[in-house]
Amino acid sequence: MLATSLGEGAELRPLEPWQAPLLAAYTDRVREHLTPWLPWAHAVTDVDSARSFLQGYADRQAADRGRIYGIWLGDELVGGMIFRLFDIDQGSCELGAWLAPEAQGRGLVTGAASVMTDWAVRQRGMSRVEWLVSPANAPSIAVARRLGMTHEGTLRSVFAMGGERHDLQVWAVLADEWLRREG
Structure with a gap:
């Protein structure tokens, strides 16, 4: 229900507070892969923290x-x-975005990001869709490029995570660029 096909048995579906046990188990399983890139992966450590994280997004969506x-x-x-x-x-x-290592290389993030960008621009009237990424995260930068985004610059030492300061590249696509690209 309420799913968008990404092809080959993959779907993009809402992730809701009642699914906290699934998110907690997923995060535990792939935590080592996620923590270099995602601050929330440090905070989601059990079902209660997963529920709180998902409830925060349910509140944002509302x-x-x-x-x-x-x-x-x-x-x-x-x-x-x-x-x-x-x-x-x-x-x-x-x-x-984030993805388990075993699911990489199938175009899932690019497909999901394309669906979401298209919705944001066409349905919600967004003028700009940003993608913030660590300069060391080559797969994520590749997604930004495949989406037709432009690298606008790098925010140096913009946040702390894991006891270190981190840079972020800013990539973005403007609505008119997206619409020209997608026809």
Whole structure:
């Protein structure tokens, strides 16, 4: 229900607070893979913290300020997508993603990000979709490129995680660029 096909048995579906046990188990299983890139992977450590994280996104969605989705292969949660920021007034949003190692190389993130970008631009009237990524995360940078995003710059030492300061590259696609690209 309420799923968008990504092809080959994969779907993009809402991820909701009642699914906290699934998110907690997924995060435990792939934590080592996620923690270099995602601050939330440090905080989701059990079912209660997963429920709190998902409830935060349910509250954001109710306020039209963000959304979270799971990427599923059959009945298995293998990744996710978020509109971490979603500002209707400014017409700008930030899209993010994560994926289990065994699900990589299938185009799942690119497909899901394309669906979500298209929805944000065509249905919600967003003027700008951003993708923030560590300069060391080559697969994520490749997704930004496949989406036709432009590297706008690097925010140096912009946040702390795991006891270290981290840089973030800012990639974005503007609505008119997206619409020209997608026809």
